[in-house]
Amino acid sequence: MSWQAQIITLYPDMFPGPLGHSLAGRALEQGTWACDPVQLRDFATDKHRTVDDTPAGGGAGMVLKSDILAAAIDHCLERQPDLPVIAMTPRGKPITQARVREIAGGGGVTLLCGRFEGFDERIFEGRPVEQISMGDIILSGGEMGALTLLDACIRLLPGVMGAASSGVEESFESGLLEYPHYTRPVEWEGHMIPEVLRSGDHARIAAWRKQRAEEDTRLRRPDLWERHIGVRDQSPSGAQRKTKGQRS
Structure with a gap:
């Protein structure tokens, strides 16, 4: 069974991106892991496929809507109920190598990529979503963080690195x-x-x-x-x- 990577994103064409090359790319071709981008806009309910709205209380930018996020997460959980759902956000807990090993040791992961000003906070109250940060930096969206996390996990999958001791x-x-x-x-x-x-x-x-x-x-x-x-x-x-x- 392949290690499954579901990525909820507004830019599915960014995946597998660089993970389609080198060791990760070879592992993808061999079926060691599977890449399944999910377009967030597919869960919008209006003709404009709207996924965001202005911040409550005012302020700059736009916020991803909780109802649209929930629909996308529910879709992914229905397909892969045992995978942890992780949101890429600077408000999250900093990632560690120990947590990477835990994720890599499971059946895969569902990643939620933020954009704009981020997520409606209620999504973390209404769905089982773990918040993870890749560091004290600001990116344009969660996709680059998701690629980094996936790379860290994929290299630990059995057979991806040449020697079993390569990463020790x-x-x-x-x-x-x-x-x-x-x-x-x-x-x-x-x-x-x-x-x-x-x-x-x-x-x-x-x-x-x-x-x-x-x-x-x-x-x-x-x-x-x-x-x-x-x-x-x-x-x-x-x-x-x-x-x-x-x-x-």
């Missing part, structure tokens, strides 16, 4: 940024590949990579480092380990 040491998989990579030539414009990577000593290489991953995470992403330290200092029971000098 990627950034965020262990809670750290990935260590830096080098390849030939050994010297480029006076810059050398670190000696340890040319030593053939696998234990030293592993230790160096671990040290660099920790150093780079601490310096570049202190938020990740704090979380990593917190997880590392948890005992198997979930209780915080006592540090030196700490009293019970």
